[in-house]
């Protein structure tokens with residue numbers, strides 16, 4: 001099983017989200033080969049839109065096998081008087097996964113390894129699987145994490161995806177929990193994805209820019 005995680009980041013409004021869902025659903029419905037990849041457990045898709053649109057994505061999750069809704073982040077607060085926060089308790093039952101510790105959150109919002117260990121714990125208490133992003137060996141990985149996304153900062157949004165061999169060298173240096181799945185992220189496009197898919201050591205992708213258009217995103221999934 002290869003995982004394809006769409007990370008929309010802070011993009012799209014309600015109308016654009018509706019259009020994305022309609023186009024995505026139409027492409028999948030008309031492409032039986034792609035549809036078969038999902039039904040035969042060959043691929044799994046996790047879509048992480050901005051929080052207000054998580055609920056819109058539930059219809060897609062309900063329509064297709066192996067498509068799931070994911071959050072882009074969760075609060076490090078449990079619940080209560082924290083206006084504006086979206087907590088794991090709130091997201092329980094709505095999302096199956098959450099991206100945590102993306103480098104954009106570590107650098108723009110000061111998220112530390114300690115804070116992220118807390119977020120991992122809060123997510124798992126509510127049966128939400130964290131997809132923990134790491135930049136290098138400085139970013140620690142709690143042993144309970146099952147999905148680790150290696151995202152070198154130089155590759156994110158730059159068009160400079162890290163070559164497979166280099167990704168594998170970096171993988172070898174990380175202290176991955178045994179059985180953790182290893183996801184690569186950073187300028188994954190239909191033109192760059194194939195190489196990684198030839199390796200059993202790469203379990204999937206975290207896809208930013210190329211997930212904003214359903215056709216481009218699904219072109220990557222088709223390669224699996």
Ligand code: PGA
Nearest residue numbers: 156157186187207208209
């Ligand atoms: P990118 O983003 O695919 O646009 O490089 C990946 C990510 O930041 O998750």
